[in-house]
Amino acid sequence: MAPIKPEALEAKSPEDNKPVLSVQIGDGDNKQLLSFNRSQADQLKSAGILPELSISGGTELDYVRNNFDKLDKSKDGHVTKQEIEDYIKNHKELSKQEVDALTKTAANINKLENNNRDGELIPTAEGGAVYGPEGGITKLDISVANQRAKAEDYANKNFDKLDKDNDGHVNADEIKAYMKANEGKLGKEELANLQTLTKDMDRLQSSANDEWFMENDGFTQRDLKVARNEEGTAGLKVAEGNFKFKPAAEPETRGEVPGQKPELGRKAGDNSSTGDHDYVIKPGDSFWKIAKDNLKAQSGKDPSNAEVVKAMNELAKANGMKITDTIHPGQKLKVPGADKGESVPASGEKRSPARVEPAPRRAEPVMPPRKGEPAPTEPEKTEPTAPKPEAKAPESASQVLQRRFSEIDKDGNNKVTKKEIDKYLNDHAKDLSAEEVRALDMMARNENKIRTLVDDEKGPENSGMSRKDLQKLDQVQKIGNGMLATGMFNELDSNHNKFLSKEEITKALTTRNLTQQERVTLEFLKDNLKILQTGVDDERGPENNGVSQADLRYFASLK
Numbered sequence: 001m002a003p004i005k006p007e008a009l010e011a012k013s014p015e016d017n018k019p020v021l022s023v024q025i026g027d028g029d030n031k032q033l034l035s036f037n038r039s040q041a042d043q044l045k046s047a048g049i050l051p052e053l054s055i056s057g058g059t060e061l062d063y064v065r066n067n068f069d070k071l072d073k074s075k076d077g078h079v080t081k082q083e084i085e086d087y088i089k090n091h092k093e094l095s096k097q098e099v100d101a102l103t104k105t106a107a108n109i110n111k112l113e114n115n116n117r118d119g120e121l122i123p124t125a126e127g128g129a130v131y132g133p134e135g136g137i138t139k140l141d142i143s144v145a146n147q148r149a150k151a152e153d154y155a156n157k158n159f160d161k162l163d164k165d166n167d168g169h170v171n172a173d174e175i176k177a178y179m180k181a182n183e184g185k186l187g188k189e190e191l192a193n194l195q196t197l198t199k200d201m202d203r204l205q206s207s208a209n210d211e212w213f214m215e216n217d218g219f220t221q222r223d224l225k226v227a228r229n230e231e232g233t234a235g236l237k238v239a240e241g242n243f244k245f246k247p248a249a250e251p252e253t254r255g256e257v258p259g260q261k262p263e264l265g266r267k268a269g270d271n272s273s274t275g276d277h278d279y280v281i282k283p284g285d286s287f288w289k290i291a292k293d294n295l296k297a298q299s300g301k302d303p304s305n306a307e308v309v310k311a312m313n314e315l316a317k318a319n320g321m322k323i324t325d326t327i328h329p330g331q332k333l334k335v336p337g338a339d340k341g342e343s344v345p346a347s348g349e350k351r352s353p354a355r356v357e358p359a360p361r362r363a364e365p366v367m368p369p370r371k372g373e374p375a376p377t378e379p380e381k382t383e384p385t386a387p388k389p390e391a392k393a394p395e396s397a398s399q400v401l402q403r404r405f406s407e408i409d410k411d412g413n414n415k416v417t418k419k420e421i422d423k424y425l426n427d428h429a430k431d432l433s434a435e436e437v438r439a440l441d442m443m444a445r446n447e448n449k450i451r452t453l454v455d456d457e458k459g460p461e462n463s464g465m466s467r468k469d470l471q472k473l474d475q476v477q478k479i480g481n482g483m484l485a486t487g488m489f490n491e492l493d494s495n496h497n498k499f500l501s502k503e504e505i506t507k508a509l510t511t512r513n514l515t516q517q518e519r520v521t522l523e524f525l526k527d528n529l530k531i532l533q534t535g536v537d538d539e540r541g542p543e544n545n546g547v548s549q550a551d552l553r554y555f556a557s558l559k
Contacts, residue, residue, distance in 0.1 A: 060101040060236045061146040078136030081109040111232025113137045115145040149233035151196035152224045168419040171218030221426045279335045287312045396559045397439035398470040415464030418447040480552035499546035
């Protein structure tokens with residue numbers, strides 16, 4: 001950055017003739033920013049940039065590390081959740097970005113503090129020592145977590161380049177091959193990320209438990225996502241950022257904040273709190289408070305709880321948010337309200353709610369009242385209570401996948417693979433419910449069993465799960481649950497070897513007096529025995545003794 005000339009820094013404010021800053025500081029200006037003297041720092045602050053909290057120009061964890069000594073009030077080398085919360089509370093001048101970074105760090109203290117084993121060593125009775133509980137995050141915790149987050153973010157963004165054999169896993173050999181193929185082309189940061197991934201391979205590949213036996217095929221994108229969550233960095237930004245502070249403008253006239261009435265003679269169209277308008281969040285605000293105050297400013301009376309809830313939802317919707325989202329002082333919201341131009345009563349006046357006359361029915365014309373008679377009043381109508389809708393049965397995991405099938409099947413081959421599901425989860429997890437994430441993750445981890453349920457490929461069943469496979473899974477679960485619940489399995493297991501063979505099922509079909517449902521169940525088992533008996537590896541050698549209760553329980557568990 002070229003030296004800033006004094007005349008570029010200063011301009012005259014028309015109100016108080018004080019010098020203010022008229023330039024912006026970019027991400028790469030950190031060193032010069034921190035070298036400014038007190039007078040220049042004051043000018044920077046007045047312009048909306050906060051030099052006294054070191055602007056990192058890096059990740060959110062870089063910001064926390066650079067301000068560690070300010071946050072560590074007890075000076076014990078650890079920053080606790082309480083210390084961060086107290087710091088936010090005592091520094092109202094913090095920008096939204098700074099509050100976000102600190103709030104997310106505080107919420108993840110218990111995970112972040114375990115990135116480096118630097119808790120206190122506590123002597124034991126045997127004379128040895130163990131690590132005691134962590135007393136908050138240290139600078140080393142932050143450094144380790146920061147490097148891991150950067151490396152895992154890099155791996156996620158470059159996964160397809162690293163995954164040379166396209167098997168959905170990245171192993172140490174593939175990373176070494178990638179480094180060799182790009183020798184001389186990789187920057188210092190990239191090399192550090194790749195070295196971190198190699199060093200952390202054992203930890204990463206076991207994060208999501210998404211392999212059948214030993215976790216030794218390398219890490220998946222699901223592993224990376226789970227690792228970020230376990231490390232406490234899932235919500236923290238790892239891209240370069242610049243933390244700026246812009247103080248919220250104070251209202252210049254009355255009626256500019258929810259709950260404050262306009263001056264006499266003003267209309268709602270002139271009052272930004274009663275039309276669609278931008279509102280700057282203040283300390284102590286919540287969706288509930290903003291919605292309630294805005295309703296009161298429009299109607300002049302306290303709204304009911306139901307009205308506030310409705311207004312909250314409209315407020316969140318207008319801003320593309322959910323009412324459970326966190327809002328921060330200084331943040332702007334678009335507040336929906338009454339149409340502009342609607343009169344607002346003067347202070348002290350009461351305003352009666354407008355009465356909407358019901359439309360007359362065709363067969364009953366409305367007659368004007370006779371002279372001298374008071375106009376008839378319409379009795380208040382009570383809304384009939386709507387019958388409660390029947391609760392829907394929860395979706396099974398296969399139904400969730402069927403509903404999302406087209407979105408996940410990126411290559412359009414009518415098959416969904418584990419790799420496609422993992423990528424979809426990685427890209428869309430924030431848009432999915434926790435139940436959907438659980439269901440899709442379960443389907444991905446069990447793809448190699450589910451894809452064999454229907455023989456709909458030429459050759460081996462290895463192209464992924466089809467819709468027919470998923471529909472068959474629903475049938476298998478229904479039949480299996482019925483068998484397990486009724487005790488029918490033990491009745492048919494004539495040799496008591498804990499397996500139902502084709503012979504035992506055929507014998508029951510030909511000799512027993514069965515109900516229609518029992519017959520349908522046994523016919524299904526007989527027709528699908530070869531597939532069902534592979535549910536669990538509970539035989540020595542090939543799975544050919546028949547279907548076991550463990551096989552049925554396995555398929556039933558995929559719900």
